[in-house]
Amino acid sequence: MSHKRIPKRNAAIAAGGVVALGAAAFLLPNANASQDGNTDASAAAPKTLKATAASDLASQLQDLLGQAFAGSYYDSGKQELVVNVINGDNNVIVQAQKAGAVVRQVANSTKDLQAAAATLKTKATIPGTAWAIDPKTNKVVVSADSTVTGTKWDTLESTVKSLGSNMATLKKTSGSFKTFVSGGDAIFSQVAQGSVRCSLGFNVTASDGSPAFLTAGHCGVAAKDWSDSETGQPIATVDQAQFPGNGDFSLVKYNDATTQAPSEVNIGNGQTVAINQAEDATVGTTVFRMGSTTGLHDGQVTGLDATVNFASETVPGGTDTVTGLIQTNVCAEAGDSGGSLFTQDGGAVGMTSGGSGDCTAGGETFFQPVTTALQATGATLGNGGAGAGAGDASATADPSATASDPAAGGDQIGGGTADPSATAADPSATAADPSATAGDQSGAGTGDATGTGDQTGTGTGDQSATGANANGSSSHHKNR
Known part of the structure; x- marks a missing residue:
């Protein structure tokens, strides 16, 4: 039985929009795991x-x-x-x-810091706030976005002060904390309110052996059926979803059980980063994120087990609190929800949850840990050995080479015709040039900063960029 190949523009779905603040960050070279000859x-x-x-x-x-x-x-x-x-x-x-x-x-124990975080949860669960333990300062760092003003700010400030200056610090962050559901090229769903867009995180194998992928939980809560194009037929159905609460993740199963879903992230120009393991995040490490809205970018992990209080998008005046997230000093924009956060060595780290700011002024973004999502859903990373298929022979890439130049990673949505001869790319080379356009972004609509202008931007001009396998008999889904 033949199966329609999903256009690479949409099948190679991108990950959460994050850009490193400041100059381009290059991934660390593979250092020796330990010094030799220690006595x-x-x-x-x-x-x-x-x-x-x-x-x-x-x-x-x-x-x-x-x-x-x-x-x-x-x-x-x-x-x-x-x-x-x-x-x-x-x-x-x-x-x-x-x-x-x-x-x-250090002065503060983990138990003391966790107690401080618990006090914040009890007394200062305010939309637009977030907190995480920072091991570098040995304190709880509390963030407040631009919406926290007046009595809300006074409550937050007094709560932080009550913890003591040696225990917690308070800072303002640009923009407002929000989930990034709209904008960008990714996965689509039609709901009563219109079209919803998110990004695929990582292809996985569900506990029953069927092909599936992980994305953000708030995407799975917002819609059940997902397509690879805004007006296309559904290709996957939500199996499990967690949001808000202890995590922000969804397991979405492909409707066609024969779907081949390579365990890789497409960073553009026929190049991919093979994803071979799930990794816990460590504060201070450099991570890469491939985003359909802003291209490939990099940054650092700044906090773990973060709590974020998003303003509810479904309950007026309500709060959607999510715990257990990874905090980073990178940005994201509309359409990046659910997208993949990974390392140079092919470690799957997280999926985009939400954050504040944008990729022009900068901001911070929170990610759902992959390890927690896998444990909760019973899924395993990868596709049981299914490859990219003929014509999709993308070279394994070094994300640090392309991470500074979004243009290099730009047409990652479409991917274009696969180049089997492509050499390993360094993603960091594409990540730091905010002036470079993300190749296929011209198909992403007008680029409304709120993401609403991108709702119809499916980039039809790139729909044909399916590579050599356009007429193949198997479906291949890449996370982009």
Whole structure:
């Protein structure tokens, strides 16, 4: 039985719109996981670690240190893992140092910081606020967007002050915290209120063995049936959705059980980053995000287990509180909800939830951890070995090469004709040039900053860019 191939423009769906603030960030080179030749006498010297190895070590040391563990972060400049300890047993600290971490004494325990966050939840759950534990400052950092004014600001400020200056800090952030449902080329659904647009995060295999993908939970709550084009027939149906509450994720199953859904992120020009594992985020690590609205961009993880209080889009004056998110210093815009956050080494880290600001002035974006979503839905990363198929032989890419130039990653929506000879790209090369247009954005409508102008921008001119497999017999869905 033949199956229609989904046009690459829509099938290769992009991820959450994030751009690094400031200059282009280049991914760290693959450093040695540890220094060679360490003897007992030199075991306390910090090891040189790449981000993935640092994340693994952080998890191990959290178990080792127990209650003495007060968070950790990755020093990307020195390529070292820094671990906070409080009231630690010197023996345990020595073990942590021998394992290769930089150990520092801090004032606040994880338990104390979590208690402070609980107080904020009780006394200051206000739309437009967010908070997360920052291991670099050993404090809870509280953010308030432009909508938090008057008595709301007074309540928030007094609550933060009551926690003590050594426990929490308060800052203003640009724009307003919102979920990024509209705008950009991605996945579509028709609802009573009109067309809804989100982005595909990562292709996965559901617990029953069927092909599926992860996206944002608020997308799955907003609509059940999803298509690869605004007016097309549904190709996937929501199986599970979580929003608000403890997470923002959906599992959406492809309607055609024979759909081939490669475990990769398309960063444009026939180049892809193979996704081979799910990774927990670590503060300080560099991450990449492929966005249908703003192209490929990079930034750093700034906080974990963040709580965000979105103004409800369904209940006037209500609040949609989401917990357990990853906080980053990158931006996103309308249409990026659900899109993929990943590492240079092919680690799936998160899906776009929401944030504030835009990719001109900057902002911050929160992501749903992939590991939590997989555990909750019972899905597994990847597609059980299904490949990209003939004609879709995209080269495995290095996102850091293209991350600074959105134009290079631009036609990632359509992808164009696949170039099997494409060399590994460095995504960071495309990420930092905000002036570059994201190739296919001309098909994204007028670019209304609110995302509403993009609702009809399906970019028909690129619909034919399906690559050599346009007439193939199999369907292939890429996350873009």
